Amino acid sequence: MKFHTPILAALFGSALLAAAPGASAHGSSHDASHGQKALEVVETAFGRTGDPSKAARTIRIDMSDTMRFSPDAIQVRRGETVSFEIANAGRVLHEMVIGTEAELKAHAEMMKKFPGMEHEEPYMAHVDPGKSGRIVWQFTKPGEYRFACLIPGHFEAGMVGRITVTE
Template sequence: MNSLSPTMLIAALFFGTATQGFAVAAGTESNAPRQAQASPSTRTVFIKLDDISFSQKSIDVRPGETVRFVLKNEGALMHEFNIGRVSLQHEHQREMAALMQDGTLTPTGKAKSIVWRERNTGPGDSTPPSYPEVIEATHDDPNAVLVEPGTTKEFVWTFADATNLTFACTLPGHTQAGMIGDFVMR
């Protein structure tokens, strides 16, 4: 029986523990901002992602407001739209750098790998004993969404009374190149 490679196993364990940490960090306070569901009254903000910039550097929001972000990546690189306080953004940057370094993420998307699945074969069965399955890396951060080149994604967020929130692309070098903006509570 073929099993997961050590790299895939480590990546799966990392994602499982990292997403639990993000969920705890993002949602422990009752007034913490959070990902939400859109409603008919949800305001929509369109943001173009380019290499290497956001079309907006500042977005006005009201406490308690739910905003649907429509994110269109017109660049050649993958980007992330991550909402959080600066300290959490820095922590997430280190985690994203590790994912790039180990090959889980690439400059243009999530890595894909082939896993061999065992087939249940009976006596005298002439079918091959296993078959390949393509597995795409996952990114389950409740504060963020990855946007591959040429794609458009939506991300809905409810803003509480919290201040000092930023949005950033935390892929290596992107924040440092200027892919960061502020939310201004009005």
């Protein structure tokens, strides 16, 4: 079992980018359905990789070029596994990244410095225009978490949502 935080993933991703000239984190080379690694279980402060066969429900999240998510507030129960179906109705690439508020802010700052940074974790999905992606996540700890689009300018424009995990 691997343990990650979005910040470590971002730092690791920037190291990979430096080692791989021409790599692009947000280019068309990303499969819109990625975001769920088949065998790797990632543990974070806000949960762990979810098993798609144990998803209690599916929540559709729409993204648009108005720099908003719809819905932008979600409530789940501790222990619940949710399949997020993420649809990009816009004309530009968007992403959904789940994390704590502090982690997302730090990752957004890193993305400003390294806009082509390569990164891929099961709590994020990069979705090309007109496509959809999926994240399956189990929320193991109660609290308030966030999801955001960390493409430079999108987070700052307010492309952020809230996930409340109750007991």
